Amino acid sequence: MLTTHPVGIAAAALWLPEGRSAAADAFGAGRLRARDVRDLGHESVPDAGATAPPDLAVRAARTALETSGTDPGELDVLGHAWMYYQGHDLWSPAHYIARSLGARAALPVGVQQVCNGGAAAVDLVAAHLAAAPPGPAGRPRLGLVTTADRFGEPGFDRWAADYGVAYGDGGTAVVLRRPAAAGDVLHLRAVATYAATDLEEMHRGADPFMPAARTHRPRVDMRATKRAYLSAHGADQFTATNEHAIRTVLERALRTAGIGPRDPRLRHAVLPRFGARTLRDSWLPVLSESTTAQPLDLGRETGHLGAGDAIAGLAELVRQGLPAxxxxxxxxxxxxxxxxxxxxxxxxAR
Structure with a gap:
């Protein structure tokens, strides 16, 4: 996305439930090996219990809207992204969130791009705001992006469903404004995205297509599909593609923003909320070669938040007053x- 005129980030929020799921408990139950616990690097992750995922998004959204002083009735578009089940089989959580917030004039849109959904929704909503005509009487165009996921039993084992990732529950929200205003906490200068569709098989494996969710096996098992993929293709293709993709999105985003990879103004690089070993082996070497920005691993207390990692990163930057x-x-x-x-x-600049 080209941001010749930046989109303003008026506020960003991360809402985490008070409940926690402990790695020690998963280890004691035989769901994790000691090596897995070390590789993940999370003592615990947030557990939402019975709270429905869209309600996590509503709580984060209310915080972001109140912080920014935004009337939900003035929102033009609301994009909601998620990874896992939202609570009903055939239903639009985006419309529920808009209704719960009182965003009656907003266009509710669901964005399904699995774990990258939050970043994709920011890109799409920002583009929607950029394409819209000016608001009445010079009012800025306003957008809200939310994410929410709850990785609960019996269908999902947050500790053992995947390799190198533990899944935490939470909701995120970011208020976007076009044109950007002086009071915005951040300006969104660019979003770059790269897709490698040859790798979709990693989450399909050798499984047949089924008529309904979890009729092939009783719970989500990304380890099984990845084992099938690696057995057929080996690990080299994914490793090479992952490194190429990280470099590509970094280069494209910085080129669009007009910032060099070693520009002293570029201070921080917020990492996805993956396990410690995954970041150490697959992300940090690439970034250390490509930019002088300081890597920030902000996911030790949360784990991977499904579609919410990018917006959670924005919220944490704002909370810490970063960048300067x-x-x-x-x-x-x-x-x-x-x-x-x-x-x-x-x-x-203030």
């Missing part, structure tokens, strides 16, 4: 498909 005025940061996201995204945000 006049400086910039990268926010990375990646998910099954496979798709990778990089956002470039800049703190406006």
């Amino acid at each position: 005025p006049g400086e910039a940061a990268l926010v990375f996201s990646a998910g099954a498909g496979f798709t990778w995204s990089c956002l470039v945000v800049e703190a406006p």
